[in-house]
Amino acid sequence: MSFDVAAIRKQFPILKREIDGKPLIYLDNAATTQKPQCVIDALVDYYSTCNSNVHRGAHRLADEATRRFEDARDIVKNFINAPKREEVIWTTGTTEAINIVANGLASLLLPGDEVIATGMDHHANLVTWQQACKASGAILRTVPVTDMGELDQAAYDDMLNERTKFVAFPHVSNALGTVNPIKDMTAKAKQFGALVLVDGAQGAAHGHVDVQDIGCDFYAFSGHKIYGPMGVGVLWGKESVLAEWPVWRTGGEMISTVTLQDATWNVLPYRFEAGTPNVGDAIAMAEAIRWFSALDQEAVAAHEKALLDHATELAEQFEGLTIIGTAKEKIGVLSFVMDQGHPADIGFLLDRQGIAVRTGDHCAQPLMARFNVPGTARASFAIYNTLEEVDALFVALKKVQTMLA
Template sequence: MSFDVSAIRDEFPILKREIDGNPLVYLDNAATTQKPQCVIDALVDYYTRCNANVHRGAHRLADEATRHFENARDIVKAFLNAPKREEVIWTTGTTEGINIVANGLSALLQPGDEVIATGMDHHANLVTWQQACKTSGATFKTVPVTDDGELDLVAYQALLNERTKFVAIPHVSNALGTINPVKEMTAKAKAVGALVLIDGAQGAAHGWADVQDIGCDFYAFSAHKLYGPMGVGVLWGREAVLADWPVWRTGGEMISTVTLQDATWNVLPYRFEAGTPNVADVIAMGEAIRWFSALDQEAVAAHEKALLAHATKLADEFDGLTVIGRAKNKIGVLSFVMDQGHPADIGFLLDRQGIAVRTGDHCAQPLMARFNVPGTARASFAIYNTLEEVDALFAALKKVRSMLV
């Protein structure tokens, strides 16, 4: 098992940047990952060689664009271990994927039905279900979070009953890095007949998105957290569920037949892909997943685990710093507060030293309230980060502390 982080870094041109004379140390990967040259090249290649709309053009450029566009669907199918390519739907990202499901759910729920989300959800996987329940009259419930930043599985089991119609679970907490036992939680939901959606915005970037193994009905993720471009993502849905799921947007491509009085919908996946698609970014997303999938995944996981272990050790030795989220099973996310300074001040002073982190509530205000903090500073690691960059973070934090005393 080998992992050459230097070779990986060479594939990312942005990592050669300097910020105010300092080497860029990019530790904001839970917000968005940087892009390897092959992904950038895929975007340029589309626009310089075969820019055309897909599926219906009677010319060579359209044929080539369609072939690359649909090949990306095959790449995603394999990446998710999905049973059928027709279950892969293009979206603008995780948020749109969740909203497609929530829109349909609001039309299917009845008063007395119950929907369960969690207390660690990103707002995109929380507010959507709140609104679906308000629209339908269903009851909204949430799984509490323990002091360690894990989901309370005993409380979750107690919430499940014959009225539970839908369960939404984050694969990984974006704010804490907690890896949730989604396979176990899905099985428990299925035992009472509920549908299950997994918010995979953070999970997919670590290669764990095997939808058949998880057993869920929906899985949503964004390309830009997986070394791909922004503005594009995937909603996977089980064919038996998607085939009759209410459509969200209408327009071109999702139509089968149209009269002046009525219309019928196209087959999967196109019935959920209204309008001109984001062809270039879909193709580039396919290239990003192809690139990522070719890596030694065991070596990648070991490298990210080493980064988190080193960061956690240094955090525990750092006076006045408190780590928020101590789950036993985590990805490379270190969320913390300091005795001196607001998280925003910490982020600003780190940036002046070339270190990019995220600060604030991370679109998880209820979770921040659970830990009684206004927000955190969050360092999140990716495959191109190094142990030396972790050292640089804590060296910079010492300077921050001295400036905030």
């Protein structure tokens, strides 16, 4: 399982940048990943050679744009092993994808029905269900988080019952890096006939997503967290569910017939894709998936594990630093606090040394409250990071500790 990180890094132009005269060390990948040159080229090529609106044009550019756009849908289908291309819906990202589901759910739930979310959810996968339950009179229940940063599976088992209509949970925690047992949790929910959504924003970038194997009804993820552009993402849903799901947005493309008094909806996936789609970014996202999928996935996983293992070892030896989230199964995230300094101060002082991390509550305020911290500093790793960069992070943290003492 050889992995040439130097060769990978050469494909990312931004990694040549310096910050205040120091080489950029980018450790904010859970927020967004950087883009290889081939993705940048794909976006530029679309706008340079065949920029056009899709599906309805009667000219060559429209035909070419439509072909590339729909080819991109096929690439996503294969990437997540979806049964049908019609089940792949383009969105602006994970947040919009979840909102499409939540909006429909609000009209389907009845008072007394139950929805299960979790205490480690990103706000996009929690507030949406809060609002759906408020609109419908349903009851929202949340799976608690253990001291290690894992979902309490015994509590989850106890919550499931005949009133459970919908369950949502993250594939991977954006704040802790915890990898959840999504296949097992889905199977348990299915025993009670519940629909299941997996927030895959942090999971898709680590490969091996198989929606048929997971058994869920919905899987959502974003392009910009898998080396693609911002502003584009995917909602996958089972055809049998999507075909009956209430539409959210109305307008062009998503209709079949319109009179002055009524309208009927288009077939899948177009009934959920109102208006002019983000064609260029969809094509570039597909290029990112193609690029990522061509890598040796076992070698990629081994490299990312080595980064996290090394960072964890150094963190455990670092006096005055506490890791938040020590789950047995983790991917690419080291979230921590220090005895000296607010996370925001830590992030600022790291930036002055050329190191980019994320600080704050990571759009997971209930999770921060669970651990009784105002927020954390979060270093998150990607395939282009190196062990030397991990070492540099902890050298820089020593300086931060001295400055804040």
